[in-house]
Amino acid sequence: xxxxxxxxxxxxxxxxxDYLVDTTKLHFELEPKATLVKSRLSIRRNPxxxxxxxxxxxxxxxxxxxxxxxxxxxxxxxxxxxxxEGLSIPVSKAEFLLEIQNRINPEDNTSLEGLYLxxxxxxTQCEAEGFRKITFYPDRPDVMSKFTTTIVAPMDHxxxxxxxxxxxxxxxxxxxxxxxxxxxxxxxxxxxxxVAGDLEQVEDSFTTASxxxxxxxxxxxAKNIGKCDHAMRSLKNAMRWDEEVYGRxxxxxxxMVVAVDHFNMGAMENKGLNIFNSACVLASPxxxxxxxxxxxxxxxGHEYFHNWSGNRVTCRDWFQLSLKExxxxxxxxxxxADLNSRxxxxxxxxxxxxxxxxxxDAGPMAHPIRPDSYIEISNFYTLTIYEKGAEVxxxxxxxxxAEGFRKxxxLYFERHDGCAVTCEDFVKAMEDANQVxxxxxxxxxxxxxxxxxxxxxxxxxxxxxxxxxxxxxxxPSPGQTEKLPFHIPVRVGLLGNDGTDLALNEQGDTExxxxxxxxxxxxxxxxxxxxxxxxxxxxxSAPVKVRYNYSNEQLLFLMRKDxxxxxxxxxxxxxxxxxxxxxxxxFRKGEALKVQPSxxxxxxxxxxxxxxxxxxxxxxxxxxxxxxxxxxSVAVDAEAIIVAREFVRKAIAVExxxxxxxxxxxxNLSKPYSPNAIDIAQRRLKNTCLSYMxxxxxxxxxxxAKSQFEVAAxxxxxxxxxxxxINYGEDRLAEDSISQFxxxxxxxxxxxxxxxxxxxxxxxxxxxxxxxxxxxHPAFEMKNPNKVRSVIGGFANRNFKQFHKSDGSxxxxxxxxxxxxxxxxxxxxxxxxxxxxxxxxxSGDLAEKMRGALQRVSDSGELSKDLFEVVSKSLL
Ligand code: BES
Ligand code: ZN
Numbered sequence: 001x002x003x004x005x006x007x008x009x010x011x012x013x014x015x016x017x018d019y020l021v022d023t024t025k026l027h028f029e030l031e032p033k034a035t036l037v038k039s040r041l042s043i044r045r046n047p048x049x050x051x052x053x054x055x056x057x058x059x060x061x062x063x064x065x066x067x068x069x070x071x072x073x074x075x076x077x078x079x080x081x082x083x084x085e086g087l088s089i090p091v092s093k094a095e096f097l098l099e100i101q102n103r104i105n106p107e108d109n110t111s112l113e114g115l116y117l118x119x120x121x122x123x124t125q126c127e128a129e130g131f132r133k134i135t136f137y138p139d140r141p142d143v144m145s146k147f148t149t150t151i152v153a154p155m156d157h158x159x160x161x162x163x164x165x166x167x168x169x170x171x172x173x174x175x176x177x178x179x180x181x182x183x184x185x186x187x188x189x190x191x192x193x194x195v196a197g198d199l200e201q202v203e204d205s206f207t208t209a210s211x212x213x214x215x216x217x218x219x220x221x222a223k224n225i226g227k228c229d230h231a232m233r234s235l236k237n238a239m240r241w242d243e244e245v246y247g248r249x250x251x252x253x254x255x256m257v258v259a260v261d262h263f264n265m266g267a268m269e270n271k272g273l274n275i276f277n278s279a280c281v282l283a284s285p286x287x288x289x290x291x292x293x294x295x296x297x298x299x300x301g302h303e304y305f306h307n308w309s310g311n312r313v314t315c316r317d318w319f320q321l322s323l324k325e326x327x328x329x330x331x332x333x334x335x336x337a338d339l340n341s342r343x344x345x346x347x348x349x350x351x352x353x354x355x356x357x358x359x360x361d362a363g364p365m366a367h368p369i370r371p372d373s374y375i376e377i378s379n380f381y382t383l384t385i386y387e388k389g390a391e392v393x394x395x396x397x398x399x400x401x402a403e404g405f406r407k408x409x410x411l412y413f414e415r416h417d418g419c420a421v422t423c424e425d426f427v428k429a430m431e432d433a434n435q436v437x438x439x440x441x442x443x444x445x446x447x448x449x450x451x452x453x454x455x456x457x458x459x460x461x462x463x464x465x466x467x468x469x470x471x472x473x474x475x476p477s478p479g480q481t482e483k484l485p486f487h488i489p490v491r492v493g494l495l496g497n498d499g500t501d502l503a504l505n506e507q508g509d510t511e512x513x514x515x516x517x518x519x520x521x522x523x524x525x526x527x528x529x530x531x532x533x534x535x536x537x538x539x540x541s542a543p544v545k546v547r548y549n550y551s552n553e554q555l556l557f558l559m560r561k562d563x564x565x566x567x568x569x570x571x572x573x574x575x576x577x578x579x580x581x582x583x584x585x586x587f588r589k590g591e592a593l594k595v596q597p598s599x600x601x602x603x604x605x606x607x608x609x610x611x612x613x614x615x616x617x618x619x620x621x622x623x624x625x626x627x628x629x630x631x632x633s634v635a636v637d638a639e640a641i642i643v644a645r646e647f648v649r650k651a652i653a654v655e656x657x658x659x660x661x662x663x664x665x666x667x668n669l670s671k672p673y674s675p676n677a678i679d680i681a682q683r684r685l686k687n688t689c690l691s692y693m694x695x696x697x698x699x700x701x702x703x704x705a706k707s708q709f710e711v712a713a714x715x716x717x718x719x720x721x722x723x724x725x726i727n728y729g730e731d732r733l734a735e736d737s738i739s740q741f742x743x744x745x746x747x748x749x750x751x752x753x754x755x756x757x758x759x760x761x762x763x764x765x766x767x768x769x770x771x772x773x774x775x776x777h778p779a780f781e782m783k784n785p786n787k788v789r790s791v792i793g794g795f796a797n798r799n800f801k802q803f804h805k806s807d808g809s810x811x812x813x814x815x816x817x818x819x820x821x822x823x824x825x826x827x828x829x830x831x832x833x834x835x836x837x838x839x840x841x842x843s844g845d846l847a848e849k850m851r852g853a854l855q856r857v858s859d860s861g862e863l864s865k866d867l868f869e870v871v872s873k874s875l876l
Contacts, residue, residue, distance in 0.1 A: 006865045006868055006869065007375070008373050008374070008375055009373060009374055009375070009377075010372065011317070011319040011370070011371070011372050011373065012372070014316075014317055014319075015049075016049050016142070017046055017049065017138055017140060017142055017143050018045070018049045018054050018056070018057075019043050019044065019046055019049075019056050019091075019138065019143075020043070020044050020045075020143060021041050021042065021043055021044075022146070023041070023145060023148070024039065024040075024041055024145040024147045024148070024189075025040040025041075025147075025149075025150075026038070026135070026147065026148070026149045027149075027150045027152070028115075028151045028152065028153075028194065029152045029153075029176075030106075030151065030152065030153040030154075030157065030196055032105075032107040032117060033105050033106075033108065034103050034105065035104050035105070035115060036066075036101065036102075037101070037102050037104060038099070038100070039098075039099070039100050039101075039135045040097060041097070041098045041100075041145075042095075042097055043056065043095070043098050044095045045091075045094040045095070053091045053094065055088045055089060055091060056088070056090075056091050057083070057086060057087070057089075057138075058086050058087045058089070058136040058138060059085060059086045059129070059131075059132035059136065059137060059139040059140075060085065060086045060087055060102070060135070060136035061085050061114075062104070062133055063102045063103070063104060063134075063135065063136065064102055064103040064104070065087070065100070065101075065102050065136070066101040066103060067100070068089065068098070068100050069098070069099040069100075070089070070096055070097070070098055070099075071096050072097070072099075075089070086132070086136065087136045100135060100136050102135055104134060106122055109133070110825055111827070112262055112263065112825060112827075113125055113130035113264070114126070114130045114132075114133025115194065118260045118262035118263075119221065119261055120197065120198070121196065121197030121221075121260060122153075122157070122194065122195065122196040122197060123195050123196075123197075123258065123275055124192065124193050124194045124195070124275070125264065125265075125268060125275065126189060126190045126193070127190040127268060128190060128377045129190070131190060131192055134192075137189055138189075139189050139190075141314050141315045141316065141317065141318070142188070142316045142317060142420040143188060143189070144187055144188050144314070144420060145186055145187070145188075145189075146182075146184070146186050147163060147183045147187065147192060148167075148180065148182045149162040149180065149194065150168075150178055150179070150180045150181075151178060151179055151180075151181075152177070152178040153177060153178075153196045154176050154177075155175070155176070157198060158198060158199075159196065159197055159199040159219060160178070160195075160196050161179075161181070161193075161194065161195040161196070161256060161258065161273055162179075162181035162183075162195075162273065163181060163191070163193055163270060163271045163272045164181050164184060164252065164271065164272055165181065165183075165252065165253060165254060166179060167181065167182045183271055183272065184252075185251070185252075185271060185311070185418075187271050187314070188420065191271045191311060191314075193268070193271075193273040193275055195219070195273065195275065197219075198222075199220060199258070200220060200221070200225045201219045201220075201225075202218045202229070203215065203217050204217075204232050206235075206236050206240075206250070206255075208239070209243045210249060212249070213253070214239075214250050214252070214255055215253060215254045215255070216235060216236070216254075216255050216256075216257075217257070218231055218232055218258075218259070219256065219257070220258075220278070220281075221259075224259060224282050226284055227282035227283055227287070227288075228281075229284075230288075230296055230297070230675065231276075231281045231282070231283070234296060234297040234300040234301060235257070235300050235304060237335075238301040238305065238335060239304065241301070241335050242304070245335075245406075246308070246331075246406070246409060247406075247410065248307075248308045248413070251307070252271075254272060255272060255274075257274045257275075257281060257300075258276065259278045259281045259282055260278060261277075261278050261749060262783070262786075263275070263276070263277035263278075263785065264785055264828060265381070266279075267280050267281070267299050267300075267303045268303065269303040269304075269306035269307070269310055271307075271311050274303045276300075278749060278750065278786075279786055280295060280296060281296055281300065282296075285673035285675075285713075285714045285715070286714065286715060287715050288715055289715050289716045289719050289754070290675060290680040290716045291716075292715075293675035294336070294340070294675070294680070297339065298332045298333075299332075301331075301332045301335040301336070302328055302329065305328050305331045305332060306328050308413060309324055309327045309328045309331060310324035310325075310328060312413065312417055312418065313417060313418075313419060314419070314420045315420060316420045316422050317422075318374070318377045318380070320421070320422050320423050321380060321381070322369040322385045322389035322423060323421070323422065325385055325386050326369060326386065326389020326390045326392060326393050327389075327390075327393050329386050329390035330394055333349055333394075339677075340677040340680075341613060341615055341616075341677050341681065343569075343613070343616060344613065344616060344619060344677075344681070346540065349387070349390075350566070352383070353383070353387045353388065353391065355625060355627045355628040355631055357383035357384055357388050357543075358631055359627070359630075359631050359838065359841075360382060360383050360384055361384060361388070361448060361449055361450045361477070362449070362475070362477075362631075362841075363837065363838050363840075363874075364478065364837055364838075364874040364876065365379070365382070365478075365834075365870065365874070366449060366477040366478055367380070367384060367448050367478075368384075368444075368445060368448045369384055369385055369388055369392055369423075369445055370423050370445040370446060372446075375865055375868070376865045376866045376868075376869050378826075378827045378830070378866055379830055379866055379869050379870055388543050391542070392445070392543075395444070395488075395489050395542055396427075396430055396441070398513060399436070399489055399513070399515075400430065400436065404434045404436075405430070408429050408431075408432075408433040408434060409429075411429040411430075411433040412425070412426055412430070415429055424442075424445075427441070427442060427445075438487075440485075440486070440517055441486075441487040443484055443485075443487070444486060447474065447480060447483050447486070448477040448478075448480055449474045449475055449476070449477040449480070449483060450474070450543065451472050451473065451483075451542075451544040451545070452473050452474065452544065452547060453470050453488070453516070453536075453537075453545065453546045454472075454473070454547050455469070455470050455471075455536060455547065456468075456469045456548075456549075457469065457548075459528070459531035459532075461531075464526060464527055464528050465524055465526045465528070466524070466525045466526075466528050466531065466532055467522055467525075468492070468514075468522070468523045468534060469521070469522050469523075470490065470521055471519065471520045472485055472488065472516060472520075473519075478873070478876075485517060485518060486516075487515065487516070488515075488517075488542045488544060489513045489514070489515065489516075489541050489542055490515075490516050490541060491513050491537060491538040491539055491541035492513075492514055492535060492537075492538065493510055493534075493535040493538060493562075493563060494525065494535070495557070495561060495563075496530060499557065499560065499561030499562075500563075501563050502528060503527075504525055511538060511563075511564075513541065533554055533557065533558065534548065535558060535563075535564055535567050536548060537567075538566065539566045539567075540566055550571075550574065552578060552599075553598075555571045555572075555574050556571075558571035559571040559572045559606075559620070560602075560605070565616065568616075568620070569616065569619055572606070572620040573624050575599060575602065576624055576648070577624055577629065577632060579595060579596065580644045580645060580648060583647055584637065584640040584643075584644045587643050587644060588637070588640055593643075593647050595651040595652075599648075600651065600655045600656065603621060603652055604655075604656055604659055606620050606621065607656060607659050607660070607689075608663075614667070614681040614682050614685035615677075615680065615681035615685065618684040621652075621688055622688065623645060623649060625800075626638075626641050626642065626800035626801075629641050629644075629645065630800075630841070633841075635841070635842065636841050636843060636846075638804035638842070638846060639804075641800070642801050642804075649692070650695055652692060653692045653693065653695035654696055657693060657696060657698075660689040660690075660692050660693050661689070661693060661700075661704075663686075663689050664686055664689040664693065667682050667686035667689070668708070670711075670713070673713065673716075680716075683716050683720075686717075687720035690704060690705060694724040694725075694728040694729075695728060697728050702725070702728065702733070705724045705729070706721075706725065706733070708720070708721040709721035709725060709737060718741075719754055719758070722738075722741055722755075722758060723758050723762075726758055726759065726764070727763065728764070738755075738759065741755055746779070749786075752779045753786050753787065753790045754790075755779075756774060756777075756779060756780065756787065756794070757789075757790040759774060760774065760790065760791045760792070760794035760795040760799060761794045762799070763800075763801040763802060767802055768809055768810065771791060771795050771813070772813075774791055775791060782821065782824060783824055783825070785825065785828050788817075788821065788832070792817050792832060793832060795810070795813075796810070796814050796835040796836075797835055803835065806845070806846065807849075808849030808850070811849055811850045812856075814832065814833070814836050815833075815836065818833045818836075818857055818867065819857060822863060822864050822867045826865070826866040826867055827866055829864065829867050830866035830867045830870045833854075833867060833870055833871060836854050836857075837854060837870060837871070837874035838874075839854065851875075858871045858875055
């Protein structure tokens with residue numbers, strides 16, 4: 001344990017900064033182990049901070065301080081105070097120039113925060129509090145400054161980049177080269193970036209709506225130069241989309257993107273110089289799956305959209321993180337929905353939310369989308385801030401309509417351009433632009449937990465009135481025992497006996513948004529001839545759980561007839577969940593397992609429906625994941641979940657084998673690869689069929705997989721075939737295919753990451769011994785987060801069966817790796833520990849074993865702040 005417990009930071013303690021930094025001039029002399037940083041800051045007393053001249057306190061971590069000067073006069077060590085994580089300098093004037101020199105060590109920086117080296121390339125990551133690892137600075141987002149950056153580097157690092165426009169370049173006397181960049185927009189330090197390396201570039205341009213020409217550049221190592229096209233296309237699409245949908249133009253003459261192999265997150269929106277995890281920007285048909293193509297499009301969009309929602313208007317403090325992330329995830333989701341299949345995108349996002357975010361919201365780290373406190377802000381880049389945050393913005397969009405929402409976003413950007421603001425400012429702009437009252441709605445920002453809606457109904461035949469009664473509740477979460485009712489938009493339709501939507505009002509609307517505000521509310525629909533079947537929460541209009549006592553027959557009916565595509569899918573999921581629930585009960589009682597023929601028939605019908613979007617068919621055929629079933633359980637019985645799910649999957653595969661084969665063969669077309677929505681949908685369904693066929697482990701099925709593996713001309717088909725061979729093929733075949741694939745792709749980092757994760761996610765081969773062996777493979781690297789995520793993260797998060805082995809070996813393994821990683825990269829360690837923090841959710845022995853592994857992490861001596869926060873909160 002540390003001598004002093006890490007300190008908790010509270011939102012209620014927020015104070016404006018004592019000093020502002022009008023301009024920041026940085027000078028870097030790059031050396032792997034000893035980079036020299038010189039900074040010149042023009043500092044000014046913040047007029048809003050009151051009277052007097054308190055000391056200037058700067059943040060600084062792991063820095064070697066060389067010198068400090070005020071207005072050109074060097075200070076001696078007695079003149080200032082060195083703090084454990086910063087510097088305190090006495091102040092005698094309201095305005096002065098502060099000059100600091102310090103040294104840092106990029107080569108030994110394995111935390112990947114601040115300035116570090118990745119494959120010989122220098123790069124930075126400053127969000128959230130990484131700038132303090134570069135130099136002493138008021139490292140908080142409400143201090144915005146105009147940056148000028150000079151980079152000096154040896155000639156073997158010819159490309160030298162920073163934010164804004166290049167204003168000067170040349171040679172220094174000693175043969176090194178320098179470039180100076182100037183960013184005309186004031187920004188917080190977290191948006192600062194620097195890159196230096198031996199890089200190639202792909203170049204293009206974009207003409208904005210107002211006719212300005214913008215240079216677009218993507219930089220990578222030479223070997224990846226052929227993998228930039230898709231990202232470039234996505235970038236141009238994103239720029240056009242933000243102009244069309246939000247009226248937002250790009251504001252600099254140049255926009256740069258750099259790919260790096262070592263990166264803690266997916267990508268970062270630094271002003272004019274986005275830095276991307278290679279896996280989230282590089283793609284070619286031969287090496288990237290459809291999923292990767294779609295992920296790249298949405299992340300490129302996401303980071304680009306931050307230029308307005310995050311950079312031009314930024315966050316006042318890190319409690320407001322969802323202000324930029326929730327809003328920007330909503331923006332990127334709409335971008336993807338507009339460019340691809342809207343229904344499928346919604347299903348994917350809701351699946352993620354309901355499994356992972358709901359679990360987080362019910363677990364030990366539950367927090368509102370605007371948290372009240374944190375120990376380490378890096379731990380709050382969560383699904384709650386991002387995905388639930390996006391749902392909250394979506395609800396505002398639903399309540400105001402597209403036009404009203406646009407009025408609100410226009411006002412927000414206009415009012416707060418160039419400022420660091422709060423979630424409150426966002427809601428206020430939405431209110432003011434539309435003259436609506438969102439007072440109660442604001443509770444979504446302050447209350448954690450997933451609300452539950454209990455819905456009952458009745459029909460008065462004589463009056464023709466149908467009544468829906470909705471009761472809302474929300475369980476306590478850490479620090480919040482009582483919850484007040486939320487303002488919830490519930491989109492509904494009512495199905496008549498023939499399955500068509502009934503008119504719900506005099507205007508003839510067949511779908512309306514109910515405004516649920518009370519704990520219990522009754523909604524009446526009149527003029528109905530028969531009792532309708534409700535279709536509730538269409539399009540998932542709010543991040544809540546709905547309970548309505550549908551019979552299986554009613555679910556089958558909705559699955560066939562609901563006019564809302566999302567709810568058709570949702571009915572299929574509920575139906576499957578019911579089946580899985582019954583099977584778990586039967587398994588525990590030792591009874592024979594069986595699947596209702598009606599379920600199989602429903603799947604048959606969907607599979608044969610060639611009018612339905614194939615991607616949707618694939619989504620419906622996809623059984624709820626083990627994690628989702630676990631999330632829906634009160635006390636998780638991992639073994640029962642696995643047995644039940646495998647049983648249903650096998651039953652479907654056996655019963656519908658002929659139908660799967662037919663559709664597989666129809667869809668198995670050889671045509672040139674294109675990542676468009678239609679082709680992606682066809683491949684998705686085709687590979688779903690292949691996977692089901694292979695569940696039977698018959699020779700016929702595996703022959704199809706083998707030949708697909710051999711002839712596939714794109715990574716989607718190749719990887720899908722490899723996956724089923726690994727999971728269902730005989731050992732010999734699987735091993736041969738694994739090594740054949742590696743030999744072909746060993747020089748391609750992104751493909752190797754996929755190869756690693758397929759093995760660690762395999763319920764069959766992903767046993768612990770295999771994973772431990774994989775960690776000795778030359779392709780594995782503990783200092784590379786992608787590799788760690790592929791192998792260890794894949795095992796803990798996506799290999800439900802092996803991770804939950806009854807002897808607890810999976811949990812102990814994760815505990816060991818977390819401890820090893822904490823010494824290298826605390827952010828990654830704190831993420832990787834999450835799968836063993838949900839022990840309270842499990843029943844019996846497994847809960848004890850999981851808790852034991854977590855306790856061991858806690859007891860093992862000095863933990864990083866990051867890991868300490870997650871572990872200590874989870875043991876309470
Ligand atoms: N600002 C974040 C990246 C970030 C967060 C870097 C925290 C370092 C610390 C970026 O905009 C982001 O949100 N990226 C996401 C991808 C996005 C599509 C949701 C990511 O990196 O996962
Ligand atoms: Zn973001």
